[in-house]
Amino acid sequence: MNKIILWSVPLLLLSSVSIQGVSEALPDKQAELFTSPKKPTDSYLPVRSLASIPKGEFGDKVRMGYQLFVNTQQLRGQYVGNELNCSNCHMDAGRKANASPLWAAYLAYPAYRKKNDKVNSYQERLQGCFTYSMNGQAPDNDSPELIALSAYSYWLAMGGLMDQYQVAGEVPELSDKALVLGGKRDDFSLPEAIASAMTMDERAKLAGRGFPAIPKPELAYSPERGAEVYKAHCQACHGDNGQGLAIAGIYSLPPLWGPDSFNWGAGMHRVNTAANFIYENMPFGKSITLTNQQAWDVAAYVTSKERPQDPRLTNKGVADLAKQYHQHQGYYGKAVDNGPMLGSKAYPVNPDK
Numbered sequence: 304m305n306k307i308i309l310w311s312v313p314l315l316l317l318s319s320v321s322i323q324g325v326s327e328a329l330p331d332k333q334a335e336l337f338t339s340p341k342k343p344t345d346s347y348l349p350v351r352s353l354a355s356i357p358k359g360e361f362g363d364k365v366r367m368g369y370q371l372f373v374n375t376q377q378l379r380g381q382y383v384g385n386e387l388n389c390s391n392c393h394m395d396a397g398r399k400a401n402a403s404p405l406w407a408a409y410l411a412y413p414a415y416r417k418k419n420d421k422v423n424s425y426q427e428r429l430q431g432c433f434t435y436s437m438n439g440q441a442p443d444n445d446s447p448e449l450i451a452l453s454a455y456s457y458w459l460a461m462g463g464l465m466d467q468y469q470v471a472g473e474v475p476e477l478s479d480k481a482l483v484l485g486g487k488r489d490d491f492s493l494p495e496a497i498a499s500a501m502t503m504d505e506r507a508k509l510a511g512r513g514f515p516a517i518p519k520p521e522l523a524y525s526p527e528r529g530a531e532v533y534k535a536h537c538q539a540c541h542g543d544n545g546q547g548l549a550i551a552g553i554y555s556l557p558p559l560w561g562p563d564s565f566n567w568g569a570g571m572h573r574v575n576t577a578a579n580f581i582y583e584n585m586p587f588g589k590s591i592t593l594t595n596q597q598a599w600d601v602a603a604y605v606t607s608k609e610r611p612q613d614p615r616l617t618n619k620g621v622a623d624l625a626k627q628y629h630q631h632q633g634y635y636g637k638a639v640d641n642g643p644m645l646g647s648k649a650y651p652v653n654p655d656k
């Protein structure tokens with residue numbers, strides 16, 4: 304706890320520094336997922352109770368993955384450079400349908416990426432969220448952390464499939480090498496009852512994956528109108544400056560922008576991704592109560608605030624990076640309300656390094 308309090312001091316000092324140049328090229332590991340609207344007929348994979356995680360070495364990996372996912376701050380200063388936990392966005396410990404659940408994600412990797420003509424494994428996708436959503440430095444391939452997070456995801460996915468298709472018994476154990484690849488592969492071994500019920504492509508597109516797409520707004524989204532929505536529906540929890548709420552250095556309500564939140568490379572900085580997430584999952588405890596328009600407007604407001612730099616920035620500058628990586632619905636490289644160009648006063652990447 305002391306450590307967390309100490310770290311906030313350099314954060315404050317550094318927050319006035321403008322662009323942090325990071326020269327090494329980072330691959331784009333946080334590309335936009337395909338999204339589709341929710342259907343009334345959707346039914347979701349059942350999730351096993353955490354109490355049923357088995358004893359023994361494999362169960363210990365699953366448990367460690369769960370622990371890292373809900374208390375990612377234990378990796379602060381090492382792999383995490385902000386005040387978030389994975390479960391702040393992947394809610395209910397990565398189990399909630401329509402809050403990008405891990406059980407659906409696991410079965411969608413390895414995934415072919417047209418953009419770099421490369422296949423991304425599950426652990427590479429996990430690394431993407433460390434680099435951008437957690438504003439940190441991702442653990443290495445095959446590290447205990449990525450193996451544990453993969454084991455937890457696999458256990459949720461396979462346990463859910465087994466329960467759905469009434470396959471009895473414990474989730475079969477997998478080697479570390481196999482765990483980090485993900486479940487969308489021909490050689491992924493599955494009980495016959497599951498393999499014959501669903502194709503690999505169907506398993507990779509389970510209902511509840513990602514955040515459901517909401518319709519386009521009637522009026523073009525507006526940060527100005529969003530500010531009003533924010534005051535009325537968000538500020539009580541997330542603070543008047545999006546800073547969240549920490550008690551004795553531990554955040555109980557996560558920051559939405561500023562130095563302690565996700566960076567400009569994270570998926571949540573896109574207006575559409577944030578709108579989809581917010582409509583479905585916020586206000587916490589009262590979700591699906593905003594109008595479609597309110598969700599878009601407040602998403603525009605939240606994503607038009609300054610946050611930690613996109614770690615892919617080079618000495619060519621913000622405008623160049625915006626051209627290369629930000630051809631989507633987002634404010635990086637743009638100015639709002641005659642303010643400075645967003646990204647030009649960004650906070651540090653991975654401030655603890």
Ligand code: HEC
Pocket residue numbers: 334335336338372375387388389390391392393403405407408409411428429432433436437452512513514565569570571576
């Ligand atoms: C600030 C919010 C946020 C945080 C924190 C966050 N993520 Fe993500 N994550 C996202 C978004 C947004 C996506 C892309 C989902 C989409 O576009 O629908 C994503 C995608 C993923 C995916 C792929 C999902 C899929 O179905 O393909 C995995 C796996 C994942 N994150 C794991 C993690 C892990 C592990 C952590 C913590 C180390 C983490 N995330 C922290 C927002 C977040």
Ligand code: HEC
Pocket residue numbers: 387390391392394395532533536537538539540541555556557558559564565571577580581585586587588593601602605
């Ligand atoms: C009752 C308190 C509460 C209200 C009101 C609320 N939130 Fe949240 N919000 C939370 C909590 C708690 C989490 C983390 C969820 C978790 O860890 O399970 C969260 C997470 C988030 C996240 C993802 C994590 C991050 O820090 O980026 C976003 C984005 C977000 N909220 C936006 C909003 C918006 C926009 C509104 C208003 C429409 C809103 N919230 C209203 C409590 C609240």
